[in-house]
Amino acid sequence: MYGNDFSAPDGATDEAPGGLLGEVEAAEAELRAAAARGRRGGPAPDEDLAAYFAEVVDAEQKIEPRDWMPDAYRRTLIRQIAQHAHSEIIGMQPEGNWISRAPSLKRKAILLAKVQDEAGHGLYLYAAAETLGISRDELVQLLLDGRQKYSSIFNYPTLSWADVGAIGWLVDGAAIVNQVPLCRCSYGPYARAMIRVCKEESFHQRQGYEILHTLAHGTPAQQAMAQDAVDRWWYPSLAMFGPPDGDSTHSAQSMAWKIKRFSNDDLRQRFVDMCVQQAEILGLRIPDADLRWNDERQAYDYTQPDYDELMQVISGDGPCNRERMAHRRAAHADGSWVREAAAAYAAKRAEQREKVAA
Amino acid sequence: MTDHSPLWEVFVRARRGLSHTHVGSLHAPDAELALRNARDLYTRRQEGVSIWVVPAGAITASSPDEKDAFFDPAADKVYRHPTFYEVPDGVAHL
Ligand SMILES: [Fe+2]
Ligand SMILES: [Fe+2]
Numbered sequence: 001m002y003g004n005d006f007s008a009p010d011g012a013t014d015e016a017p018g019g020l021l022g023e024v025e026a027a028e029a030e031l032r033a034a035a036a037r038g039r040r041g042g043p044a045p046d047e048d049l050a051a052y053f054a055e056v057v058d059a060e061q062k063i064e065p066r067d068w069m070p071d072a073y074r075r076t077l078i079r080q081i082a083q084h085a086h087s088e089i090i091g092m093q094p095e096g097n098w099i100s101r102a103p104s105l106k107r108k109a110i111l112l113a114k115v116q117d118e119a120g121h122g123l124y125l126y127a128a129a130e131t132l133g134i135s136r137d138e139l140v141q142l143l144l145d146g147r148q149k150y151s152s153i154f155n156y157p158t159l160s161w162a163d164v165g166a167i168g169w170l171v172d173g174a175a176i177v178n179q180v181p182l183c184r185c186s187y188g189p190y191a192r193a194m195i196r197v198c199k200e201e202s203f204h205q206r207q208g209y210e211i212l213h214t215l216a217h218g219t220p221a222q223q224a225m226a227q228d229a230v231d232r233w234w235y236p237s238l239a240m241f242g243p244p245d246g247d248s249t250h251s252a253q254s255m256a257w258k259i260k261r262f263s264n265d266d267l268r269q270r271f272v273d274m275c276v277q278q279a280e281i282l283g284l285r286i287p288d289a290d291l292r293w294n295d296e297r298q299a300y301d302y303t304q305p306d307y308d309e310l311m312q313v314i315s316g317d318g319p320c321n322r323e324r325m326a327h328r329r330a331a332h333a334d335g336s337w338v339r340e341a342a343a344a345y346a347a348k349r350a351e352q353r354e355k356v357a358a
Numbered sequence: 359m360t361d362h363s364p365l366w367e368v369f370v371r372a373r374r375g376l377s378h379t380h381v382g383s384l385h386a387p388d389a390e391l392a393l394r395n396a397r398d399l400y401t402r403r404q405e406g407v408s409i410w411v412v413p414a415g416a417i418t419a420s421s422p423d424e425k426d427a428f429f430d431p432a433a434d435k436v437y438r439h440p441t442f443y444e445v446p447d448g449v450a451h452l
Contacts, residue, residue, distance in 0.1 A: 066419065113402075120399055127383045130365065136385055193382070200403075339387075343362035346388035 020180050024198040027183035031191060034060050043068070057258050062188035065131040073257055077187055078132050079148065080259065085125035086143045087151035090324050092118045094158040095167060103161060110207050111164065117204065121197045128189040144329055152310060153240050155318030162215050162222075162229035168208015170230070170237040170275070176201045177271045178241065181261035190259075209278065216283045223283075230279070231287045239305040241268040247307075272302045365414040366392040368399075370406035378410050386411075 037059075043052035049068045056063060063069055092115050099115065102108035126139055142148040153171055158164065179201065182194040215226035242248060242264040254260035262270075272291075279286050288303045312318065363385040369378035381400045386392035392411040401409065420428055436442050445452055 117402070120402065123384060123399055124382055130383070136365075339363065342387045342391060346362070346391070349388060349390075 020176055021199070021202050023180050024183055024195055027180070027191070028195050030060070030184060031062065031195070034062065037061075057186045060258075061186075062191060063186055064188045072253070073259075074132055076254065076257070076259065077190065078129055078134050080254075081125055081129040081132075081190055082134075082139050082142065082148055083150060085122045085129060085139065086148060087154065088118050088122035088125060089143070090150045090154045090328060093324055093327055094154055094156070094320075095164055097158050098161060098164050101161070102164075107211070114168070114204050114207060117200050121200070124193040124196055125190075128187075128193045131189045140332070144325075144332060146316075146325065149314060151240060152313040152318060153236050155313050155320045155324060156232070156236050157320055159232075160225050160229060162212065162225040163233070165208045165211030165215060165226065166229035166233040168204050168206075169212055169278070170208075170233050171240070172201055172204040172208060173275070174237045174240045174271050176205060177267050177274070181267075182259075184258070184261060186258035209282070212282055212284065226282075227284055230284050234287050235305040238268055238271070238302075239307070239310040241265075241271065243307055243310070244304070269299055272300050276300055363387050366396070366411045367414050367417060368392075368396045369410040369412070370396075370400055371408040372406055374407060378408065381405075383414060389413075 043049055050070065053063070053067070053069055053073075056067070063073075095111060095118075096115055099108060099111050102111050126136055129139060130136060139148075143150070153174075158167070176198060179194055179198050183191055183198055185191045185194065212226050212230070215222040217223075245251065245263045245265045248264050251260060251263060255263075275286065276291070291300055291302050293299075294301045313321070316322075364387075365383055366386055366389075367383050368381050370381045371378045384392065384395050384399055386395050389411060393409060396409050396411055400406070432438075
């Protein structure tokens with residue numbers, strides 16, 4: 001059922017998301033197979049725990065919450081999963097901006113469902129992070145205090161309805177390319193959460209593609225609006241894969257731990273190669289004059305995003321950083337009466353039950 | 359949040375005839391809201407026909423450090439498996 005709610009225009013997106021969805025299913029099958037292979041029980045009393053951990057990871061087995069793990073592995077995972085969760089939560093804002101102005105009831109219902117999914121993704125991921133021994137309160141506070149980041153992409157504004165299409169196609173598309181390998185992450189709860197997320201993401205990408213396809217085949221003004229959205233979202237989407245490999249600080253260790261499977265640049269390349277044909281069918285131009293097929297590399301040459309801009313946005317100076325954080329803090333504060341009321345109601349009901357029992 | 363909104367583990371039965379399977383966790387002030395939240399969070403695409411929610415604190419788990427010999431007693435009892443026994447050639451229905 002996932003992602004099949006929409007027929008892809010001209011079969012254009014069947015290839016890529018089908019392929020990615022296939023990979024998600026392969027990751028799920030691999031997870032089951034690894035579990036079936038089983039592994040010997042826990043470490044022997046005198047065994048070196050680090051060696052045992054390495055053996056489990058090397059054998060493509062999952063590390064589970066109660067297993068021993070190196071402190072740095074735990075810290076890395078908490079940071080990565082938390083920032084991933086924060087991104088899903090903050091990521092609701094740019095699109096939420098268009099829910100009340102969606103051009104039809106159908107589009108509005110779809111966008112609502114999509115934004116609701118993103119909230120769900122945030123919650124799956126917070127729950128996965130909590131298995132590592134950090135509380136939800138701490139995680140929420142880390143975001144509100146600005147001590148943990150979220151994806152820089154959500155600090156760009158959604159200026160037109162076409163931006164909702166561009167986000168679905170490019171931003172969710174890039175997220176899928178990033179996340180599919182995470183379905184094979186060595187930490188069990190994260191891998192399982194990612195499998196769930198990736199299956200849902202495919203619908204996000206397709207609904208965005210469909211919006212752009214409709215606009216790109218509409219009036220000249222609609223076409224121009226679609227092209228403008230792609231022009232603005234292309235490079236920030238490329239930047240979602242992070243700094244180039246040479247400057248990526250955590251990569252090597254994360255690869256060794258099998259948290260990460262491919263380098264930033266490999267994933268970015270994969271995304272570009274996927275988008276070129278999809279853009280052709282949309283009839284929209286990717287805003288890169290140097291984009292061309294390289295026969296030798298069997299991949300497209302393309303212009304790198306502006307990494308200085310990426311660093312600036314990450315450090316808090318993007319177009320919408322302040323707005324996003326202010327909105328999140330306000331939403332959290334405004335929601336406190338709901339949390340308090342629910343707790344008071346639960347307490348009252350517990351009291352009533354006690355009275356009945358007594 | 360943790361104080362008055364404890365953690366619940368969520369189990370979903372995907373279809374009649376299958377067992378409930380752990381799908382994740384969530385926070386809720388009481389069981390009733392935990393069930394509703396679980397419906398909204400884990401069955402948005404009709405993934406289940408039945409949900410269990412269990413207070414995470416009510417679960418007692420085996421072997422916290424995974425180091426003890428909790429499961430060892432079963433390790434040397436291969437004779438509990440039918441494959442342990444040699445069946446003479448030609449025996450049917452065994
Ligand atoms: Fe998401
Ligand atoms: Fe998404």
